[in-house]
Each structure stands twice: as C-alpha cells, then as structure tokens.
Amino acid sequence: MYTIGMRIKQLRKERGDSMAVLGEAIGTDSANISNWENDKRIPGGKFIVALSEYFNITTDWLLKGIHATEIDTRTSFLVDDSHELHTQLTQLQKQDQHFIHAFMDFYINYKVQLNQHETIPQSHFISLPLVKQHLINQNILSTDNIATYLPIPISLAKKGDFLFSNSYKLDHPKEKKDIELAIIKKQTNAMNGQVILATYDNHFIIHKLLKSKDKLVLKAIDSEDIIGHVNEKELRIHGVVTSLYKSILTHHS
Structure with a gap:
C-alpha cells in the first residue's frame, strides 16, 4: 500500500x-x-x-x-x-x-x-517494399520491381504488405503534384467494392472494383473517371488497398 x-x-x-x-x-x-x-x-x-x-x-x-x-x-x-x-x-x-x-x-x-x-511514447515499425511504377518482373515483389524500403508503423501495416506510390520519383520537380502512398495487402483477387492495385493496359491503377452480372467496371477513387466493360483477361490484381495517404507538395520560391 x-x-x-x-x-x-x-x-x-x-x-x-x-x-x-x-x-x-x-x-x-x-x-x-x-x-x-x-x-x-x-x-x-x-x-x-x-x-x-x-x-x-x-x-x-x-x-x-x-x-x-x-x-x-x-x-x-x-x-x-x-x-x-x-x-x-x-x-x-x-x-x-x-x-x-x-x-x-x-x-x-x-x-x-x-x-x-511523461515517458516517451514508443512505436514499432516494419520495413515494407515500395514497388516501382513500372513492372520489370511479373512477380510484383521481385527484387527487380522494388525501388526501396520504407518504415511503416505496425499499427498501419502487416508483414507481407507492400507500398505503392504514384510519384515516388518526380520527373518534373517544379510541378506541383499530389503524392499518394498506398499500403497494399498482397492478393490476386478482390471482392466487389474493394479498392485494388492492378495493372491494366500495361499501367498501374488504383481503382474501385465494381462487379455486376454482365460486366466489370473500374472506378477512380478521386474522380468520376470510369473504365467500363473491363476485359478481365487483361486485368491483373496485385493487392487490395488497406490505407491511402496523400500530401500536396509545396515549393518555396
């Protein structure tokens, strides 16, 4: 006591x-x-x-x-x-x-x-691979496809997840551009309504998967753009997006 x-x-x-x-x-x-x-x-x-x-x-x-x-x-x-x-x-x-x-x-x-x-709060991190914007190897997590590794708090991700960014490397640094960083759970299929990372027409896309009886539609998550009547044979799902983070670049004059 x-x-x-x-x-x-x-x-x-x-x-x-x-x-x-x-x-x-x-x-x-x-x-x-x-x-x-x-x-x-x-x-x-x-x-x-x-x-x-x-x-x-x-x-x-x-x-x-x-x-x-x-x-x-x-x-x-x-x-x-x-x-x-x-x-x-x-x-x-x-x-x-x-x-x-x-x-x-x-x-x-x-x-x-x-x-x-007043003790300092502590958090643990997990290093996740950030994949390149263009696939070199069909296995998305092959060494050829990994640009770098980034530390992510374990509260946000799990072992086996990976990262994708639409602009991990900017070709035009003077151009203002939204940067997206997505945490992806690796899997090759998805349920209706899930946001997926996939390759379609040889390009990476992050879209919502919408299924109906007679067609498959991909809808952009930040605009009204829609890819209608998707050819399932050309769609390759790499994983389901579990978190998506955005920031706006600012440049000092």
Missing part, C-alpha cells in the same frame, strides 16, 4: 465502514473520504490524528505504512538533529507536522505517476 489513501481504504474496509460512516465518525463527509482514498487530496493534520485514533493505529503507519519502531533515523530529516529543517518542524504543532508528512507522501506518489505519464 504505497499511499495514505490506500491505507485509509484498507482500514475502512477491514472495519466494514461505509465512507459516510467513517466521515461522520471523524467529523467530515463521504466526499472527503473518497478524495483521500483516490489520492485526489490528502487529509489535514487534525484528520490524520482523528483517523489514527479511530482505527487505533499509529500516525507513522497511516502516513508512511511503517510502525514507529521501523523508522530509519539515518534517512529521516524529521529526526536528524543536524538538519536545519528539523528545528523548523519541531516548532510546529503536532497536527501540522503530520500534515507535512502526509503532503510528502502525496507528492512522492504524484511525481511517480507523473513520470509514468
């Missing part, structure tokens, strides 16, 4: 008291008890004394989880006669000294939780 709130909660439950009963017994309300037990606030000095008397335990155990005989005088500034703070604290009333103890306990717990929340 690392906090004073946890110790109060343990004592209350062992006694079988509700928060309202405990609050009434020590002169406060259930809202305060709840705040203490959830480490949202710390009890004041008079309540430390009242709690220790009510539960018949020492204030040292309530404040620090140890009995008075267990206090290590070598590390406690409260009993170190050579420490300047000791003189200042001994001039305070007992309940104020208890409050300072309680605040220290609360603050240490707060800093521990703060450090846990």
Whole structure:
C-alpha cells in the first residue's frame, strides 16, 4: 500500500465502514473520504490524528505504512538533529507536522505517476517494399520491381504488405503534384467494392472494383473517371488497398 489513501481504504474496509460512516465518525463527509482514498487530496493534520485514533493505529503507519519502531533515523530529516529543517518542524504543532508528512507522501506518489505519464511514447515499425511504377518482373515483389524500403508503423501495416506510390520519383520537380502512398495487402483477387492495385493496359491503377452480372467496371477513387466493360483477361490484381495517404507538395520560391 504505497499511499495514505490506500491505507485509509484498507482500514475502512477491514472495519466494514461505509465512507459516510467513517466521515461522520471523524467529523467530515463521504466526499472527503473518497478524495483521500483516490489520492485526489490528502487529509489535514487534525484528520490524520482523528483517523489514527479511530482505527487505533499509529500516525507513522497511516502516513508512511511503517510502525514507529521501523523508522530509519539515518534517512529521516524529521529526526536528524543536524538538519536545519528539523528545528523548523519541531516548532510546529503536532497536527501540522503530520500534515507535512502526509503532503510528502502525496507528492512522492504524484511525481511517480507523473513520470509514468511523461515517458516517451514508443512505436514499432516494419520495413515494407515500395514497388516501382513500372513492372520489370511479373512477380510484383521481385527484387527487380522494388525501388526501396520504407518504415511503416505496425499499427498501419502487416508483414507481407507492400507500398505503392504514384510519384515516388518526380520527373518534373517544379510541378506541383499530389503524392499518394498506398499500403497494399498482397492478393490476386478482390471482392466487389474493394479498392485494388492492378495493372491494366500495361499501367498501374488504383481503382474501385465494381462487379455486376454482365460486366466489370473500374472506378477512380478521386474522380468520376470510369473504365467500363473491363476485359478481365487483361486485368491483373496485385493487392487490395488497406490505407491511402496523400500530401500536396509545396515549393518555396
């Protein structure tokens, strides 16, 4: 039990008291008890004394989880006669000294939780192949067809996926052009309505596959362009698009 709130909660439950009963017994309300037990606030000095008397335990155990005989005088500034703070604290009333103890306990717990929340978030990546814009080998993931490898967060892709960009290499760098980066799940068939990466008429396309009883249609995903009455023999599906990212190039004058 690392906090004073946890110790109060343990004592209350062992006694079988509700928060309202405990609050009434020590002169406060259930809202305060709840705040203490959830480490949202710390009890004041008079309540430390009242709690220790009510539960018949020492204030040292309530404040620090140890009995008075267990206090290590070598590390406690409260009993170190050579420490300047000791003189200042001994001039305070007992309940104020208890409050300072309680605040220290609360603050240490707060800093521990703060450090846990401020740790640097980490993510893992997977290296996926970026295929070239023109197939050299019929196997899309052959070495001849791979331009480079790019790191992609594993939350976005899986092993076996690959990447395709409509402009991984710009022939006209002065021309503004949307860049697309698609994450592709490798497969050779697709269901109606899925967005696919395919070669058709010797060109890569990223289109939505629309099937009907008598025809196959490919619809562009960013325009109204349609390839109607597709010859299925000439269509080669390389995979289904699972994610598509776009950015607009900006050039400084």
